[in-house]
Amino acid sequence: MPLTPKRVLLAGATGLTGEHLLDRLLNEPTVQCVIAPTRRPLAEHSRLRNPIGELADVLPRLEGPVDTAFCCLGSTLRQAGSKESFRAVDLELVEAFARQALELGARHLIAISSIGADPQSSFFYLQVKGEMEEMLRAQKWPQLTLARPSQLLGPRAEQRPSERLTGPLSQLLPGKYHGIEACTLARALWRLALEDGEGVRIVENDELRRLGK
16 A cells, blocks of 8 residues: 655755755645755745754754655765765765654655665765665665665756766766756655555666656
8 A cells, every 4th residue: 555655854955856855745735744954944834844954953853753754965075075074964964864764753764875876886975875875774764765866967056067067968878877857856756755665675767767757
């Protein structure tokens, strides 16, 4: 029987994918409440709870219950400024968020990882994403969905220089390496949240594109 998320916790609501996902959640009549902590205030909505502050500081103050959690946190080495800072967001903050979501009662976590995530990768970015996946597995979620998109496409408030070149090129790549629009990914994440199941499911980019059509 399909699972219908009613009380949702969302991290990364101001990011490229998180913005689209938040909009979808607030327009779903079955969703009773969305808890979305952010650094800056979001537009008010009757079903939105929006704690303001740094996520690490806000997490201990969050109140549940929630049944589903979405983790759309993600940075780049350029944004973070160092490997240590990148790991602090893409691994340590994800771990803290997921742990708090479990404590608030969530049984299903849908988290954005990356195509090629592998803790043994020689590429630091993919190595950390792989470590993140292993960490989430170790938390023993009743249901864990790991989405592995290719390069995200769509207008950002601050365009990353490398994406001006790689974005168009990624749309020419075949199969699971083809770039994915953030709005498409958000639709796929919502559809994955409706799936009832147990254990870990890894969803690669080509399936995410299909689900998000």
